[in-house]
Amino acid sequence: MYSIRTAEYCTRMKSLSLGFLGCGNIGGGVYRLLHEMEETLLQRDQLSLRVAKILVKNVDEALAINASKGLDVPRTLLTEHAEDVTQDPSIDIVCEFMGGEQPAARFMEDALRHGKHVVTANKVALALNWSALQRAAEENHVGLWFEASVGGVIPIIRVLNINLESDRIDRIFGIINGTTNYILTRMAQEGKDYNEVLADAQRLGLAEPNPATDVEGMDAAYKLSILASLAFHGRVTYSNVYREGITGIKAQDIAFGQEMGYTLKLLGIAKKQGSTVETRVHPTFLPKDHPLARVDGSLNAIFVHGMYCQDMMLQGRGAGDMPTASAICGDIVEAALCEKPHYPTFANTEMPSPDFAFTDNWITRAYIRLSAVDAPGVLSRVSECFAKEQVSIASMLQKEDTKEGRVPLIFITHPAHEQAIQRAIAHLDPSICVLEQMIRVEE
Numbered sequence: 001m002y003s004i005r006t007a008e009y010c011t012r013m014k015s016l017s018l019g020f021l022g023c024g025n026i027g028g029g030v031y032r033l034l035h036e037m038e039e040t041l042l043q044r045d046q047l048s049l050r051v052a053k054i055l056v057k058n059v060d061e062a063l064a065i066n067a068s069k070g071l072d073v074p075r076t077l078l079t080e081h082a083e084d085v086t087q088d089p090s091i092d093i094v095c096e097f098m099g100g101e102q103p104a105a106r107f108m109e110d111a112l113r114h115g116k117h118v119v120t121a122n123k124v125a126l127a128l129n130w131s132a133l134q135r136a137a138e139e140n141h142v143g144l145w146f147e148a149s150v151g152g153v154i155p156i157i158r159v160l161n162i163n164l165e166s167d168r169i170d171r172i173f174g175i176i177n178g179t180t181n182y183i184l185t186r187m188a189q190e191g192k193d194y195n196e197v198l199a200d201a202q203r204l205g206l207a208e209p210n211p212a213t214d215v216e217g218m219d220a221a222y223k224l225s226i227l228a229s230l231a232f233h234g235r236v237t238y239s240n241v242y243r244e245g246i247t248g249i250k251a252q253d254i255a256f257g258q259e260m261g262y263t264l265k266l267l268g269i270a271k272k273q274g275s276t277v278e279t280r281v282h283p284t285f286l287p288k289d290h291p292l293a294r295v296d297g298s299l300n301a302i303f304v305h306g307m308y309c310q311d312m313m314l315q316g317r318g319a320g321d322m323p324t325a326s327a328i329c330g331d332i333v334e335a336a337l338c339e340k341p342h343y344p345t346f347a348n349t350e351m352p353s354p355d356f357a358f359t360d361n362w363i364t365r366a367y368i369r370l371s372a373v374d375a376p377g378v379l380s381r382v383s384e385c386f387a388k389e390q391v392s393i394a395s396m397l398q399k400e401d402t403k404e405g406r407v408p409l410i411f412i413t414h415p416a417h418e419q420a421i422q423r424a425i426a427h428l429d430p431s432i433c434v435l436e437q438m439i440r441v442e443e
């Protein structure tokens with residue numbers, strides 16, 4: 001009995017070699033998880049995965065850093081030459097964990113052109129080079145896997161690419177940047193200012209020393225371009241995404257919003273109606289009872305609406321070495337076991353899909369805070385500016401908080417076209433009121 005099972009086991013066994021490009025937080029996490037899963041993969045999938053080469057910038061420094069993290073990577077695996085990974089004929093799957101657009105994208109393309117499957121968590125390199133990478137994958141009959149590039153461990157790429165492929169998604173939006181969600185959550189809970197919470201997040205390693213990519217919304221925009229392309233079956237490029245970050249958010253606006261029943265989140269929002277597509281990343285007030293409003297701290301969550309699936313939401317850890325490693329190892333195992341790679345459905349070109357009419361005149365509600373002269377008649381002159389553009393006011397918050405003869409005037413509009421709201425703001429007479437804040441509101 002034992003020998004028959006062993007014989008079967010040996011004939012079905014698949015042994016593959018992996019090459020890593022970079023080995024920082026995520027690479028280290030994947031290395032650990034593969035080691036931990038070794039026996040299980042052998043037993044369950046008859047799969048043996050061996051890390052054969054790892055590209056680092058400097059071998060001696062990498063050895064010292066790995067040792068300090070308790071990561072036992074033999075010196076013989078390390079190389080300072082990318083071709084040792086991307087062009088080695090014995091390597092089957094290349095896993096890219098370097099980050100940044102270049103040289104990561106170039107190395108991935110080289111690996112694909114040398115007939116290797118590629119797994120990456122790199123949204124920047126993917127969002128900006130997706131068409132070239134996919135073309136290289138298709139021409140060489142290999143796969144490109146990128147589940148961890150959006151939402152960390154949340155399996156949204158697979159859901160859009162495979163599970164919902166036959167649905168008609170008309171809306172996908174969510175919290176796709178953990179750093180900004182952490183900052184906004186703490187500002188809301190503790191009433192602290194942006195700079196104070198950002199400094200704390202940097203101390204805790206939750207924000208980069210240079211936080212621009214996260215707090216200016218670039219990270220979320222890269223991710224949204226990937227999600228929208230998959231959801232709408234057509235290429236939405238990074239430059240199609242309107243973007244505003246959270247650096248101008250004041251604790252008082254979060255507090256006023258809370259008084260009016262709203263919670264502030266940095267959302268990536270993509271909508272499609274007919275051929276009209278809007279994609280935007282900006283701070284957004286959501287009603288307190290919206291499922292996304294309750295997603296706090298560094299968690300991510302993505303809300304999808306489709307004609308047939310209706311509403312659904314996925315929530316989970318958007319970052320962190322082991323949650324991300326879990327998603328990446330799922331990709332690695334899929335790459336290892338797949339007979340025929342699955343490619344996205346659409347013509348993936350450098351240019352935005354010609355089937356889409358992109359608009360920046362979306363319909364939204366707006367939270368508006370003005371600093372207004374404390375005098376009779378000011379309110380009606382403000383309302384006239386909005387009425388002139390057919391923008392009606394839904395609710396108002398009055399504060400008797402006079403400073404130097406001025407009071408805050410806070411209101412939320414009914415849904416209106418973005419450009420009508422902007423024109424109404426432009427009509428305001430600066431001698432009686434100035435705009436201090438405008439934040440879009442979703443339902």
Ligand SMILES: NC(=O)c1ccc[n+]([C@@H]2O[C@H](COP(=O)([O-])OP(=O)(O)OC[C@H]3O[C@@H](n4cnc5c(N)ncnc54)[C@H](OP(=O)(O)O)[C@@H]3O)[C@@H](O)[C@H]2O)c1
Pocket residue numbers: 021022023024025026027055056057096097098099100103121122123148149152318319320321324
């Ligand atoms: N961290 C997360 O929670 C998370 C979540 C989802 C996705 N991701 C994505 O995963 C990727 C890796 O992130 P990470 O957090 O692991 O970053 P990381 O800790 O900075 O690791 C990147 C590693 O790659 C090395 N590297 C960079 N350029 C290289 C080059 N040209 N040659 C050789 N090595 C090079 C870096 O070396 P140096 O340190 O010497 O520069 C570093 O060791 C990124 O694309 C990121 O967006 C991260």
